[in-house]
Amino acid sequence: MNPSTPAGPTGIVLLNLGGPKTLDDVGPFLEALFQDREIIQLPFQKWLGPFIARRRTPKVQQLYQAIGGGSPILHWTELQGRGMVERLDRLSPETAPHKFYVAFRYITPTSEEALLQMKADGVERAVAFTQYQQFSCATTGSSLNELWRAAGRLGLARHFRWSVIDRWPTHPAFIRAMAESVRKGLELFPPEERDQVLLLFSAHSLPLSVINRGDPYPQEVGASVHEVLKAGGFPNPYLLSYQSEVGPVRWLGPSTETVIRNLGAKGIRNVLVVGIAFTSDHIETLSEIDREYGHLAKEVGIERFHRAPAFNDDPLFLDALAQIVLDHLRSGRACSNQYGFRCPGCTNPECRNILNPIAPYLRTPLSAR
Amino acid sequence: MNPSTPAGPTGIVLLNLGGPKTLDDVGPFLEALFQDREIIQLPFQKWLGPFIARRRTPKVQQLYQAIGGGSPILHWTELQGRGMVERLDRLSPETAPHKFYVAFRYITPTSEEALLQMKADGVERAVAFTQYQQFSCATTGSSLNELWRAAGRLGLARHFRWSVIDRWPTHPAFIRAMAESVRKGLELFPPEERDQVLLLFSAHSLPLSVINRGDPYPQEVGASVHEVLKAGGFPNPYLLSYQSEVGPVRWLGPSTETVIRNLGAKGIRNVLVVGIAFTSDHIETLSEIDREYGHLAKEVGIERFHRAPAFNDDPLFLDALAQIVLDHLRSGRACSNQYGFRCPGCTNPECRNILNPIAPYLRTPLSAR
Numbered sequence: 001m002n003p004s005t006p007a008g009p010t011g012i013v014l015l016n017l018g019g020p021k022t023l024d025d026v027g028p029f030l031e032a033l034f035q036d037r038e039i040i041q042l043p044f045q046k047w048l049g050p051f052i053a054r055r056r057t058p059k060v061q062q063l064y065q066a067i068g069g070g071s072p073i074l075h076w077t078e079l080q081g082r083g084m085v086e087r088l089d090r091l092s093p094e095t096a097p098h099k100f101y102v103a104f105r106y107i108t109p110t111s112e113e114a115l116l117q118m119k120a121d122g123v124e125r126a127v128a129f130t131q132y133q134q135f136s137c138a139t140t141g142s143s144l145n146e147l148w149r150a151a152g153r154l155g156l157a158r159h160f161r162w163s164v165i166d167r168w169p170t171h172p173a174f175i176r177a178m179a180e181s182v183r184k185g186l187e188l189f190p191p192e193e194r195d196q197v198l199l200l201f202s203a204h205s206l207p208l209s210v211i212n213r214g215d216p217y218p219q220e221v222g223a224s225v226h227e228v229l230k231a232g233g234f235p236n237p238y239l240l241s242y243q244s245e246v247g248p249v250r251w252l253g254p255s256t257e258t259v260i261r262n263l264g265a266k267g268i269r270n271v272l273v274v275g276i277a278f279t280s281d282h283i284e285t286l287s288e289i290d291r292e293y294g295h296l297a298k299e300v301g302i303e304r305f306h307r308a309p310a311f312n313d314d315p316l317f318l319d320a321l322a323q324i325v326l327d328h329l330r331s332g333r334a335c336s337n338q339y340g341f342r343c344p345g346c347t348n349p350e351c352r353n354i355l356n357p358i359a360p361y362l363r364t365p366l367s368a369r
Numbered sequence: 370m371n372p373s374t375p376a377g378p379t380g381i382v383l384l385n386l387g388g389p390k391t392l393d394d395v396g397p398f399l400e401a402l403f404q405d406r407e408i409i410q411l412p413f414q415k416w417l418g419p420f421i422a423r424r425r426t427p428k429v430q431q432l433y434q435a436i437g438g439g440s441p442i443l444h445w446t447e448l449q450g451r452g453m454v455e456r457l458d459r460l461s462p463e464t465a466p467h468k469f470y471v472a473f474r475y476i477t478p479t480s481e482e483a484l485l486q487m488k489a490d491g492v493e494r495a496v497a498f499t500q501y502q503q504f505s506c507a508t509t510g511s512s513l514n515e516l517w518r519a520a521g522r523l524g525l526a527r528h529f530r531w532s533v534i535d536r537w538p539t540h541p542a543f544i545r546a547m548a549e550s551v552r553k554g555l556e557l558f559p560p561e562e563r564d565q566v567l568l569l570f571s572a573h574s575l576p577l578s579v580i581n582r583g584d585p586y587p588q589e590v591g592a593s594v595h596e597v598l599k600a601g602g603f604p605n606p607y608l609l610s611y612q613s614e615v616g617p618v619r620w621l622g623p624s625t626e627t628v629i630r631n632l633g634a635k636g637i638r639n640v641l642v643v644g645i646a647f648t649s650d651h652i653e654t655l656s657e658i659d660r661e662y663g664h665l666a667k668e669v670g671i672e673r674f675h676r677a678p679a680f681n682d683d684p685l686f687l688d689a690l691a692q693i694v695l696d697h698l699r700s701g702r703a704c705s706n707q708y709g710f711r712c713p714g715c716t717n718p719e720c721r722n723i724l725n726p727i728a729p730y731l732r733t734p735l736s737a738r
Contacts, residue, residue, distance in 0.1 A: 222587060338606055
């Protein structure tokens with residue numbers, strides 16, 4: 001056996017935000033979210049964060065009630081992980097067996113739980129695989145920082161050898177799956193209207209303070225949109241907008257909600273929303289897009305308002321997940337060329353780190369002087 | 370002869386902002402610019418626009434003084450136009466002869482001058498060809514609106530049959546030329562440092578009020594960056610930032626100037642600026658990037674700070690211009706699928722129009738109710 005071949009299974013940690021599983025989880029989830037300065041920076045955060053969280057909890061509980069009493073994100077992430085490792089075992093016997101672990105923020109399963117299970121399973125070689133296609137320090141960055149902190153807290157800082165799949169905004173397999181989802185969405189419209197349907201690509205927004213630090217997210221979302229249009233050859237008009245702004249800070253626009261309102265006023269009759277930065281259904285798709293925006297669309301006179309289906313357990317997307325990991329494992333690299341390059345305005349010493357990496361990578365120092 | 374073949378030459382109108390040719394032109398140019406509500410919307414614009422213009426004039430005159438006493442943009446646009454029509458005459462004898470006309474805003478040659486010369490030359494079939502690769506209502510939109518207004522003022526509203534090249538952010542010939550310019554820029558760095566040079570793609574910024582209307586510019590700039598990186602296969606870290614903010618409104622970030630300052634503080638030693646939204650040298654490249662940011666870069670400790678050469682009379686770019694027009698003429702279309710789709714927040718009744726178009730196109734009404 002090659003001495004560099006790791007013992008035990010290859011562990012793949014799926015990083016995502018997660019969501020409250022039950023209505024009782026909503027309050028603690030929001031409190032943790034609004035106190036995380038890697039996601040959102042508020043004045044007097046220790047006080048204002050919990051205040052905003054508590055004020056929003058009853059409303060958000062109602063929203064979760066309406067979509068079945070909790071977030072389906074764990075359900076879908078587990079199906080995706082299972083489909084991915086089955087494919088990887090076939091595609092890459094040399095790194096098999098592959099096992100997946102879910103690491104959410106602010107809700108179980110946490111990074112700690114994932115790491116402890118990996119240790120119990122005998123994993124040494126680990127891949128941190130972000131489930132956010134486009135990189136932002138507020139999403140992938142925050143999840144990775146928490147993963148390394150959790151390993152430290154558990155005394156496992158040297159236990160695993162890590163590499164990171166830190167972004168995949170234009171991976172051809174992802175683009176193929178997304179173009180197919182748009183195609184399926186367009187089939188919901190009458191054939192004679194189909195080519196005129198407005199494709200409204202909607203991504204989660206970010207505070208402008210994050211954008212102004214030099215976060216790569218908007219450029220990468222723009223690239224995803226471009227590649228999906230090219231792959232699908234769609235003749236439709238299209239627009240990129242940003243959703244889910246919350247709290248007393250300014251966010252990147254245009255806002256999806258305002259856009260929908262204005263589209264109605266302009267007499268646009270057919271709109272297909274495409275969640276270009278989501279991989280499965282959760283509150284932002286089932287509640288915000290389908291219910292809230294769907295209701296608004298009807299109100300402002302949009303006749304047909306649909307959403308391209310989220311990937312969930314779409315086999316094309318499971319193929320994509322496996323292919324992305326396979327390409328990464330074969331590259332032998334610790335991360336993308338972009339990962340080590342800190343946002344120019346970064347002041348977070350934890351950012352852009354990899355714990356015990358499988359290969360060297362260049363990381364910008366926090367400050368040279 | 371095919372009866373649908375137009376009489377006279379094919380006229381190609383190159384639309385751009387232009388710049389003051391002499392120091393005396395600076396004041397009137399800035400006054401006109403700051404009063405144009407299609408470019409920037411200020412409170413009390415009739416008063417505040419001229420006030421800002423007058424306050425800035427002496428400083429801007431100094432900047433033009435330092436780059437030779439005026440803007441070279443007309444010089445380059447004419448060389449580009451000449452190279453383009455020579456190529457088109459060879460590539461497309463069926464639409465020859467081709468003649469080009471320059472239409473700037475706020476400075477001669479204006480849209481009126483271009484249109485009068487076209488009439489004198491016997492042009493009937495005309496193409497309005499934006500020299501801004503990525504579409505914004507503040508740039509291409511404003512130039513087109515002015516072109517149609519000028520035709521109206523001259524009583525030439527029915528004289529020409531128009532089509533519009535309204536954007537070309539990812540046209541393969543443009544991308545090829547831009548990737549080559551990046552390659553040339555990288556050659557300015559020592560070979561052993563070349564792969565670590567930060568590629569700082571810099572585009573002209575836009576007021577957030579324009580972005581929030583639903584302007585397509587940031588998405589298209591993001592797509593250009595992505596395609597250039599892909600075409601060139603550059604392993605370098607990169608970032609997209611926005612430059613040239615001015616006046617008392619909020620602009621899209623991150624700001625190129627702030628980014629350079631922060632890169633210096635982080636110990637980044639090699640930076641190549643790539644003007645991803647510029648086609649020739651003018652004040653934004655020669656003065657702002659080369660002199661102002663160049664000086665700043667030295668001050669903050671960036672050792673090597675270069676700029677990928679602007680296209681100017683680069684034959685690869687002249688090829689691209691000709692190819693873009695050729696593809697457009699062969700398409701038989703009046704404009705792109707996107708052009709007729711008004712920004713959702715648009716309140717300008719003139720926007721997204723084509724005067725006397727060669728073919729029908731779908732245009733969103735301003736307001737349905």
